[in-house]
Amino acid sequence: MTETLSSRTVRSPMTTPSLGGLGLFTVLLGAALPLIDFFIVNVALPTIGADLHASEPVLELVVSGYGLSYAVLLVLGGRLGDLFGRREFFLGGMAAFGITSLACGLAPNAWLLVVARAAQGAAAAAMLPQVLATIQAATSGQRRARAMGLYGATAGLSMVAGQILGGVLVAADIAGTGWRSVFLVNVPVVALGLVLAARAVPETRSQRPEPVDGPGTVLLAVSLLALLAPLTEGRAAGWPLWTWLSLAAFPFAAWGFYAVERRADRQGRTPLVPPSLLALTSLRRGLVLLVPFSIGFSGFMFVIAVALQRGAGLGPVPAGLALTPMALAFFVVSLCGPRLVGRFGTRVVTAGGLIQAVGVALMAFAAWRSWPHLGALELLPGAAVAGAGQALQLPILLRIILSEVPPARAGVGSGVMITTQQSALALGVATLGSLFLSLVPGSGMRDALVTTLLVQLAGIALTVALSLRLPRTISQH
Template identity: 60%
Template sequence: MLWGVNASTTTTPPLPSPASVVPRVRHLGRPRRPDPGSRPPLDPSGTPSAPGALSPLGLLTLLLGAALPMIDFFIVNVALPTIDKDLDAGPAMLEMVAAGYGVAYAVLLVLGGRLGDTVGRRRLFLIGTALFALTSLACGLAPDAWTLVVARVVQGAASALMLPQVLATIQSTTTGQRRGRALGLYGATGGIAAVLGQVAGGWLVAADIAGSGWRSIFLVNVPVAAAAIVLSLRTVPETRSPRPARVDVRGTALLAATLLTLLVPLMEGHAVGWPWWTWLLLALSPVFGAAFWRVERSAERSGGDPLLPPSLLANDGMRGGLLVALPYFTGFGGFMFVMAVALQQGMGLGPVIAGTALAPMAAAYFAASLLAPRLVNRFGRHVVTGGLVTQGLGLVAVIGTAFAAWPRLGALDLVPAMLVLGFGQGLVMGPLFRVVLSEVPADRAGVGGGVLTTTQQSSLALGVATLGTLFLSLSAAHGTLDALAVTLLVQLAVVVTAIALSVRLPRQVA
């Protein structure tokens, strides 16, 4: 049975300069007057002027909104055994509870970024946050497994509306060192939220607040989302692209088909026994991907509005950052899943202990995230490389600890290894986001943020599907310890690949 972490990722390619983009503005009927309250003043470059600058409280509000989708991606994993018992869900249905959220999230992220560029980023952030609160309530009150699955899919769609607006608003309302610090904090928020999601999930399930059991992991989102809505109305400036683009219907449909045919069979295949349709979908995924790329290239050459402008990938920072992000987030997602399954299913530990074992990693991650911006200013891309090397040493320490303490491996045994691992991860994520987004023009911030987060979320899901399936297959045949060691060694090889790719990053980061 697959009880674990699911996640997905993203990064952003270089964008064409505003001069190279032919604006297309179509008005139906009488032209509408601009609402002074709906968009901040813009200078000729498309960047909001001082009245639209992002305050520290506004940044904190956006980071709170960014944390919610990531926490909810991971928080459900430690609760899956309890959900199975309460709703009589079964393995395949449990996979859909976790995977439905992740697939909808990854598929709609780029579209969410485009819509924010057009209708207003704060407006779409508010809509997405309100929908996230409502769907969280629906998840918490779900009477059966199918209702929970549907609510989780819509919750993933709500997250896809929220998250791209955070990066786009940061890009549009900050410059220079303020932007670098904000992007570093954004990257740190994602990693810490992922770890704390599993920690908090274990504690909430065990606390059984008012007899709510697993339902509390969803119900707790409602007041937090409400607070984010109130704060954003007061502290987050409205921004949008000065050159709003039309929705790329063909590109959106082909991107959705590409991701769905890749992620659905990978995330559901193990639970349903890999029937013929899973292999058919996997075979169709590259076909849809090639068609998507051709359509996007054709749209950009003809002066249209492609969902993902291929020229974005011409930027060294974007292209190099994405190449590093893919193996990094794949390994991160796989590790979180494998540890959750190994500690709970393999060793019989409860959700509280399984979640608490990851707490030192979150603490070290937070400490490294605070240091990372200053280190990047001084050492540039070498911070990312050093963080990846430290993460690799942490993985070796986890393997060594498991063999030394088995079969009595506990949360305290893992503390030193988790500290090293978390510190390395904290030196990677924030600087990596900064590398990828540092040269994205403000007027294309929504597209860039959507591409980055799509890469992130898809890679996290890929890690769960590949490393998770490897672990589950090996554990059934050879036991938990050997399966854990082999899987972490494979992840170590993935980290080594990321280290080799990191030398292609720009030496200095803006």
């Protein structure tokens, strides 16, 4: 008989926690919130800037402050969940996410909003790694495959839905809150999530708790900050000296992190990112593929929001709703993913990349032909095809990455995966976003958009090539 734990029960060594339907819904809700909030501000930034009299560099910090603290602390959040209990960290992270969302919504000026957003990212880093770790530890076999498929579908849908929801909320101006509603909406959702989590999420933790790797944590944080901070802030700040010094320091910080982790592993201690974990073929190759996919995904979402509002003159609602075909196609096709993988294996990911490439090419052609009259109707064919292709990649890819990770290291594995994804999402906004904005003054909005979409198309070609090296089948244990 399987017993589901709460904070008031004690699990014997023989008891296996089980994640039921309500518990799965609850942790997926916790997974959706941070991803929605990464993208929800894209269409709200013009309104935030006007209301708080914020300059472009400060508005960049509203986005990057969240992304940086989120990415830097994710692996640590996964390790602490393994150590002290994933359910407790999930509850604590969700409560903190609600409080910091309230602080964002009530921020009286731009700098306090930046601080609140950084704190919100830290709360997300405590909550999100526990989702995948709980799924890994409290499910198995086909139930785990289904849960991972739903997690991947939730992740992809949340990124698109966040931008749509942001536009709707800003335009609705609920009770005169304007842009603040994009943050305040989290508060009642978090309250519901806490009630459900207390009832339905089982407690899991590593059977052999591993202490926090202090040097590794610091060096990982330094490495990520050295790379992401200048890339996200450099263009808006005019590329001052500190950005170049930071980029020059990145390879040394990354090498120092690897050296410390390898030494800890050889000495029998447990590093923050165990090299033995990276030795897993499915995890290593999946992470390599996740990077260009996520860069292209987030870069596109940022660029299309700017192009539709500043170039095509659409309001926040039409700009957000223009992506509805992508969201709907992603949702419908992602439901078919597990069945297709069962029949065709991981070649479904390759097919998804090819389909996405067709969709992006159609959107580039629509932008070139229809500009400046570019809206939902013109983007519909390309957006729907691209969404279908993305749905055949992301959910399956996340499942591949964690397929061979032992349950005892579920928190570490999920932390590494989500850190890679989040860092790549931030890189997408920084690289493709900076490319687009730098091209606009000289080439015009239409040519800048088309050029950026063609660069994304090259990135998709890379993901297709890399997908051919994935294991043909997905391990289940």
